[in-house]
Amino acid sequence: MLSPFATIYLALQKQIQNALPQIKFIALNSNQLQTDSRPALTFPFILIDFAEFSFQDLSDDVQTVMGYIDLLLGFKNSTAASSLSPTDVMQQSLIFLDTEWQLQNALQGWSPSVDMGSLTRVSTTTIANKQNMQLRKIRYSIAYTDYSAKPSKRKVKTGFGVGV
Secondary structure (H helix, E strand, O other): OOOHHHHHHHHHHHHHHHHOOOOOEEEEOOOOOOOOOOOOOOOOEEEEEEEEEEEEEEEOOEEEEEEEEEEEEEEEOOOOOOOOOOHHHHHHHOHHHHHHHHHHHHHOOOOOOOOEOOOEEEEEEEEOOOOOEEEEEEEEEEEEEEOOOOOOOOOOEOOOOOEO
């Protein structure tokens, strides 16, 4: 893959699948949840979004990249965990928090590539929705240096066996 975002996405997908086999669906966030009815997603799911990225020139054709990757963790809504809930109901309704914790343990300090910095959790937010789902947005930051616009140096063979 040439795109750094594609590299990050594929590596994230693999890391999540390996660390959290209970996640049934991982995809790029393409506004699947922007509907009044429940979208056709398999639960639990993670939608990945390259939310905000900034670029700063270091020199000709080299940039520092800093940005945020949002992971939207979704579960079917379960009975609320209240002090009146039986223990088994409470434990079942809190599984999404344990899964979020496992996700954090799998991604904090992890790097999608040897050429990139590691992920750092920045924030976690509960997302209200009309589809009766439990949604948690976990935001990670990442930074790396992008050399992809730098022209490759080619060696041109001469008749004398010397590269120019």
